[in-house]
Amino acid sequence: MESKNTNIKDEIAIKNLLNRMPTDVANTFTDKQLVHLKSAIGSREWGKHKIDFRGTFPLPFVRTRIYYVFLMGRNFRELSRKEQLVSAFSIALFTALFITFSVLLGLLVLYLIKSALGINIFKDFSFGIWDWFKGLWK
Numbered sequence: 001m002e003s004k005n006t007n008i009k010d011e012i013a014i015k016n017l018l019n020r021m022p023t024d025v026a027n028t029f030t031d032k033q034l035v036h037l038k039s040a041i042g043s044r045e046w047g048k049h050k051i052d053f054r055g056t057f058p059l060p061f062v063r064t065r066i067y068y069v070f071l072m073g074r075n076f077r078e079l080s081r082k083e084q085l086v087s088a089f090s091i092a093l094f095t096a097l098f099i100t101f102s103v104l105l106g107l108l109v110l111y112l113i114k115s116a117l118g119i120n121i122f123k124d125f126s127f128g129i130w131d132w133f134k135g136l137w138k
Contacts, residue, residue, distance in 0.1 A: 008034045008035055008038070014034050017037065048073070051070065051073065052071055053068075108129070111130075112133055
């Protein structure tokens with residue numbers, strides 16, 4: 001845990017924590033309690049994500065580096081009204097896109113089956129899809 005030469009109350013994280021509370025309350029903590037508070041605050045159990053991708057990269061011709069963070073995981077927060085509306089709209093949009101894609105793919109498969117069986121709906125008319133599909137296999 002802590003080195004015997006270091007006083008827990010001299011550490012920056014603990015100083016910042018104690019400065020944010022009334023002095024009479026801050027003075028009641030024992031060193032053991034402060035060590036455990038530091039451990040609980042620093043453990044970041046709340047911050048674990050399924051996908052946690054972080055890194056840095058240099059900017060050309062500049063002496064600085066840019067950092068990036070991509071996090072993804074379950075959202076445990078309560079959503080605001082605006083976030084709920086955006087979420088509902090996104091779900092509706094992706095559902096509509098999925099249904100549209102599925103219907104178009106189904107129609108394409110049915111058209112290819114019809115063409116493979118030699119069934120013509122309109123005499124001497126073709127969309128050219130069957131010829132394109134046959135061309136893929138040559």
